[in-house]
Amino acid sequence: MSRRAMLWCAAGLLVAILYPLLFGGPSLIARSNYAINVAFLILFAAFLGQSWNIAGGYAGQTSFGHVVFFGTGAYVSTILHVSHGWNPWLAWPVAIASGGLVGAIIGVLSFRAGLRGSYFALITLAFAEVFRIVANSIPQTRGGLGILIKADQRPENFQFRDPMWFYYLALVLCVIGLAIAWWLTRSRFGARLAAIRENEDAAMALGIDVFREKVRVLALSGAMCAAGGTVYAQKYLYLDPSIAFGVEKSVEMLLVSMIGGAGTIFGPLIGSGVLHLVGEITRDLGNVVPGIKNAQPLALIVYGLILVVIVAYLPDGLTGLLRRRR
Amino acid sequence: MLEVRDLMKSFGGLKAVDGASLDVDQGAIVGLIGPNGAGKTTLFATIAGFHKPDGGRVRFEGKDTTGLPPHLLCERGMVRTFQITQPFARLSVIENIMVGAYLRTADRSEASARATDVARRVGLGDRLEAPAGDLTVAGRKRLELARALATAPKLLLLDEVMAGLNPTEVTAIVEIVRAIRADGVTILLIEHVMQAVMSLAEHVYVLNDGRIIADGAPRAIASEPKVIEAYLGRGAAERMSAHA
Numbered sequence: 001m002s003r004r005a006m007l008w009c010a011a012g013l014l015v016a017i018l019y020p021l022l023f024g025g026p027s028l029i030a031r032s033n034y035a036i037n038v039a040f041l042i043l044f045a046a047f048l049g050q051s052w053n054i055a056g057g058y059a060g061q062t063s064f065g066h067v068v069f070f071g072t073g074a075y076v077s078t079i080l081h082v083s084h085g086w087n088p089w090l091a092w093p094v095a096i097a098s099g100g101l102v103g104a105i106i107g108v109l110s111f112r113a114g115l116r117g118s119y120f121a122l123i124t125l126a127f128a129e130v131f132r133i134v135a136n137s138i139p140q141t142r143g144g145l146g147i148l149i150k151a152d153q154r155p156e157n158f159q160f161r162d163p164m165w166f167y168y169l170a171l172v173l174c175v176i177g178l179a180i181a182w183w184l185t186r187s188r189f190g191a192r193l194a195a196i197r198e199n200e201d202a203a204m205a206l207g208i209d210v211f212r213e214k215v216r217v218l219a220l221s222g223a224m225c226a227a228g229g230t231v232y233a234q235k236y237l238y239l240d241p242s243i244a245f246g247v248e249k250s251v252e253m254l255l256v257s258m259i260g261g262a263g264t265i266f267g268p269l270i271g272s273g274v275l276h277l278v279g280e281i282t283r284d285l286g287n288v289v290p291g292i293k294n295a296q297p298l299a300l301i302v303y304g305l306i307l308v309v310i311v312a313y314l315p316d317g318l319t320g321l322l323r324r325r326r
Numbered sequence: 327m328l329e330v331r332d333l334m335k336s337f338g339g340l341k342a343v344d345g346a347s348l349d350v351d352q353g354a355i356v357g358l359i360g361p362n363g364a365g366k367t368t369l370f371a372t373i374a375g376f377h378k379p380d381g382g383r384v385r386f387e388g389k390d391t392t393g394l395p396p397h398l399l400c401e402r403g404m405v406r407t408f409q410i411t412q413p414f415a416r417l418s419v420i421e422n423i424m425v426g427a428y429l430r431t432a433d434r435s436e437a438s439a440r441a442t443d444v445a446r447r448v449g450l451g452d453r454l455e456a457p458a459g460d461l462t463v464a465g466r467k468r469l470e471l472a473r474a475l476a477t478a479p480k481l482l483l484l485d486e487v488m489a490g491l492n493p494t495e496v497t498a499i500v501e502i503v504r505a506i507r508a509d510g511v512t513i514l515l516i517e518h519v520m521q522a523v524m525s526l527a528e529h530v531y532v533l534n535d536g537r538i539i540a541d542g543a544p545r546a547i548a549s550e551p552k553v554i555e556a557y558l559g560r561g562a563a564e565r566m567s568a569h570a
Contacts, residue, residue: 207400
């Protein structure tokens with residue numbers, strides 16, 4: 001990393017650390033949970049997007065069903081906590097490991113069967129749907145009723161009275177995600193993933209165990225995504241099958257990476273920022289522009305337009321645009 | 327070093343390799359020639375683990391390697407290049423070569439140093455940062471060679487590294503291949519450019535319809551009637567000698 005890039009990263013991190021102090025906590029300007037929550041969502045979606053990006057962007061294993069890992073993490077920690085009395089902090093690592101395990105299992109099954117490209121994408125979508133249907137049907141998840149986590153806002157209980165702390169948690173996750181992506185750009189594992197993404201046959205010829213590396217990356221990606229699942233459950237204290245395994249989340253993860261630039265370190269973060277800011281602005285349009293009563297569809301239309309433009313003109317996402325400018 | 331015995335590989339009803347046998351001695355450059363569709367690339371791919379053979383055996387350095395997957399063969403020191411070059415197009419030249427170098431080291435700076443060294447040996451030293459997708463045909467052929475070399479092979483299987491190159495470029499690659507052999511790497515090459523086969527190989531096998539129909543020194547092979555017929559059709563050898 002160049003000195004200048006390092007300086008930029010440090011500055012960005014500093015701003016991110018100071019941000020809540022401007023709006024929340026010991027308020028300097030004005031206390032705004034809204035500003036904190038939007039920032040939380042941006043960082044949180046960036047982290048989930050990063051987990052997708054590790055497999056989809058760096059290793060070229062495009063998944064349409066990444067939510068399967070998110071939901072696994074969310075349900076494992078929530079069930080351990082609510083039904084078995086575990087402390088959520090202790091349940092968290094188990095949830096992360098479960099996400100990794102599900103990633104490895106899906107990897108073994110689909111890569112053993114030789115599924116590549118769009119076939120792999122479809123099988124992940126199918127896995128997520130199966131998980132959703134199972135979660136809807138078994139008693140452990142209380143089916144479609146969902147699980148309520150009892151509110152008990154103490155830090156040792158993984159619940160925080162001040163949303164600032166969830167913001168910081170998301171920030172830590174996001175930085176870990178960025179660090180993993182950065183490591184991929186300079187490690188042997190990362191080089192092998194790039195080789196696999198570019199050309200599996202050539203990768204194989206050069207001594208890479210393509211199957212093993214793909215299973216590994218899906219396990220890593222699944223573990224990361226599951227970590228996010230637990231955080232989500234602890235923040236919103238409620239979980240049901242369509243939240244945990246709904247296709248929208250898979251799409252969001254894929255979208256933030258593609259818009260920002262799949263296979264780049266900062267792609268998911270940039271994509272998440274753009275997507276959420278657009279979402280917030282279009283939501284407010286409902287109040288500003290007369291005649292628009294429900295701005296929700298408007299946000300979707302704008303998302304769609306952005307995606308079309310990105311896919312058509314910027315295959316490397318916004319990061320690619322910045323790079324081309326230079 | 328390499329012993330292939332009665333190797334068979336069919337696709338559906340087509341016997342692409344039909345009981346081919348050949349030997350490559352340590353330190354040799356051996357040529358494999360034959361008309362289009364003779365099964366050369368299939369034979370290569372089967373030796374290198376890309377196809378599971380339907381019959382026959384492959385032994386590498388005295389050990390049975392029949393049906394082993396490519397990455398394990400590569401680890402043992404047998405690496406192939408592709409006739410249709412398969413660059414990691416969006417990676418730079420040095421990143422491409424480092425993928426090969428990483429087979430023998432996990433350390434980034436060591437892999438980078440090794441890759442730079444290999445790039446110089448094949449004449450890509452001044453193009454390290456170029457995206458592989460931007461290389462010319464000749465550049466891509468060199469890159470194929472470089473990536474394979476970076477895995478520190480004992481046996482290099484070269485599949486038409488000179489096809490599509492102009493005579494100057496061919497001469498350059500011939501020199502590079504000679505230098506690689508001088509460094510102790512054994513080479514088996516498929517080649518259509520006869521000038522290259524004749525000047526490089528000490529021993530040549532001729533494959534036709536999936537079988538080895540002749541083998542020997544390159545000069546002797548070129549005048550072998552069976553070989554001439556394989557290339558030019560039945561009776562061609564007789565007509566040629568009648569004209570002479």
